[in-house]
Amino acid sequence: MMWELIAANRRKSLFLFVGMATLLVALGYFIGEAAMGEGGGTFGIIVAVALWVILSAASVFGGPELVLRMSRAKEVTPDVHPQLFNIVDEMKIASGLTKSPRVYIIDEKAPNAFATGLRPEDSSIAVTAGLLTRLNRDELQGVIAHETSHIMNRDVQFLTVASVMLGSIVLMSDVFLRGMWYSGGSATRRWRSKKSDSGGSNAPFVIAAIALAILGPLFARLLYFSISRKREYLADACAVQLTRYPEGLASALEKISAAEVPLHAANQVNAPMFIVAPLQEGVARASGWGATHPPIEERVRILRAMSEGAGLLSYQHAFARLRGKPVNIIPRSGIQKDTPLPVREAHPDVVAEESRKQQTRDVMDLMRAVNGFAFLLCACGLKIKVPPELKDPSIACPRCGRDNQIPRAQVSEFAEVAAAVGALVGTSKPGDASDVPFAQPAIGAPGSVGAQESPLEYSRRTHGEWESFSCGCGHLLQLSPSFAASQMKCANCGRITRVI
């Protein structure tokens, strides 16, 4: 049933694409005719299409990475936040995607999330640290399901194509109107006089071009925004279908909108992609035709009004009831075979509400870990956060003044001996002594060849806690509470450290 939805979306995208392309070509033709006289239309069309091709090429090749970088999102590994990755995997299975999206974290207090990537197989989901601090498991699942739905429904593709079209139309009209304004319309006359054409015949074209240049961008924008809003509703509906739990997304949306922290990473380009519009839109805009997102109160109300289970049809009916008129948010072919899905029960929340503070602290630590901090547990019970710039061998505890060793991976004595023996006997290569492939020789290790390739070693201080230590190259490695392997590979230099 998801496939019909995607197909219906594709048809709509095509429709929109053709509509906007016609507008763009017409704009090119009339501006060309108006500015250059008879025969200029062809040239105008060529300019319009070329503009569009250049802009699309830029957005296809650099788009998703650029958006992620603009948002200052950092890619993370599963051990940084196992729950987030679990939820992403759950949604991957539920939605039938072939590959899990990559996961990024944005170091911001404002709760929000977005998805990007032109193909579902090569997509990314970014969430802010604030989102992780504020939401419980069910709510986080709702948000990730919403983002996964965007990926599944090819909304990013659609938004990219549409925004490039919109950009081309706006740019062309803008240049033309400015040209007209500054030259007082004389450009056309001058051009025509050179061609010694019969005057006057061009006037209808000039008027048509001006009308198109004024109305075209307006029309294109309305089209773009209206469909963008519809896609948000559709993603909400699909998210509920994936999680079978409307309340999760509803309360997540409430929490996100209730947090009055500005999102610094948001700008005009990535704003439409977030789950909740991050820019301070005026009251008129937020509810009107010019908004990329539907008002949040309405989204929440629809989710809470779903009385016929968690299916798409239930969402459709709830939407129609609240609006008082039947609106097709979900393409009809998508809900034909929709069987009523029972709403599941809430998860027993592992994190009780009182320990929200602890959750906040955990996420703050998580952000430090992402940024390369190491953590030490002092004997007095204080958790010391060591910034990555600190190269000292030890640090004094700010509470009790005790000196704490900063753990670093050390060259293992055993492996050194084994490597030396291996080198003496000469039968095996030094690296074979521990069956570990080494990508690079260690930095700053003792001189002999065998010792250079011996593995680093780190002995764990506690079990069942987060731990971190730095590799020989200075890169920070994280051990999760559930880490059970005997070795770890450095993401930076590729060296293996044995964990004891």
Place this chain on the structure above:
Amino acid sequence: MAALIFLAVVALAAIFFVGIYNSLVQLRNRVKNAWSQIDVQLKRRHDLIPNLVETAKGYMQHERETLTAITDARSRAMGAGNVHDKSAAETQLSAAVSKFMLTVENYPDLKANQNFLALQEELTATENKIAFARQAYNDAVLFFNNKIEMFPSNVIAGMFNFRPEENFEIEEPAQREAPKVQFTR
């Protein structure tokens, strides 16, 4: 001329035949693939449970029964062969696990154990993944079984011995045992 028409008809029939056969194979493979998705998650759950029990043991001295119930249900589930046996055994295991999770509420020390929390998160995620994978599997089975029963593909399915597959049902304990409300004591 007649021979030519005859040949054309035969060729068309052959193409039709091959097409149906291939689509049947494709659907059966989709079922198999969906099953392996479930199987991965079931195995993962089987792997997690001993750790969970081991961690909980120290805190839950008086809950031997609950813990043995889980361990037994797990070994039964691991021994189960076909889809039918598996769904029965996994249903029992789910029930045992959810009973255990309810018992955990009485042990605040256990709930504060980081290791236990990490395991619990893994278990929750695995249960969710099983539920979602089961949905995909049952959809694939429905598609395949419909195809086998419907004309004309049922003829070819009969010739090549395509058998209908079985749904994987795990009754969720919460749904099966409706909450009992008692007003009198």
